[in-house]
Amino acid sequence: MKFRSLHDRVVIRRAEGDVxxxxxxxxxxTAKEKPQQGEVVAVGPGLRDKGGNLVPLDxxxxxxxxxxxxxxxxxxxxxxxxxxxxxxxIMGIVEKTEAAAGKAA
Numbered sequence: 001m002k003f004r005s006l007h008d009r010v011v012i013r014r015a016e017g018d019v020x021x022x023x024x025x026x027x028x029x030t031a032k033e034k035p036q037q038g039e040v041v042a043v044g045p046g047l048r049d050k051g052g053n054l055v056p057l058d059x060x061x062x063x064x065x066x067x068x069x070x071x072x073x074x075x076x077x078x079x080x081x082x083x084x085x086x087x088x089x090i091m092g093i094v095e096k097t098e099a100a101a102g103k104a105a
Contacts, residue, residue, distance in 0.1 A: 040061050
């Protein structure tokens with residue numbers, strides 16, 4: 001299924017949570033705290049201001065973002081659980097530093 005966000009809606013793929021505690025105990029899915037970080041999968045075109053001009057969103061597809069614990073609505077699209085939220089629910093974009101990018105390569 002193809003999905004297109006409307007207005008200021010953003011579709012997020014939640015980051016994977018830790019499966020082990022710091023002590024090495026494996027945490028089952030039901031007890032895991034869901035991460036408040038994710039990757040932007042799709043964005044809407046933006047909102048219109050009072051003059052009718054389109055104001056684009058600040059986030060882009062591929063951005064790594066932080067959001068509130070209770071933000072968004074969970075939906076399942078093609079068997080994948082995603083979050084849909086308004087851009088105002090996003091707290092910020094996690095900037096990738098060169099040192100972190102070097103470790104990933």
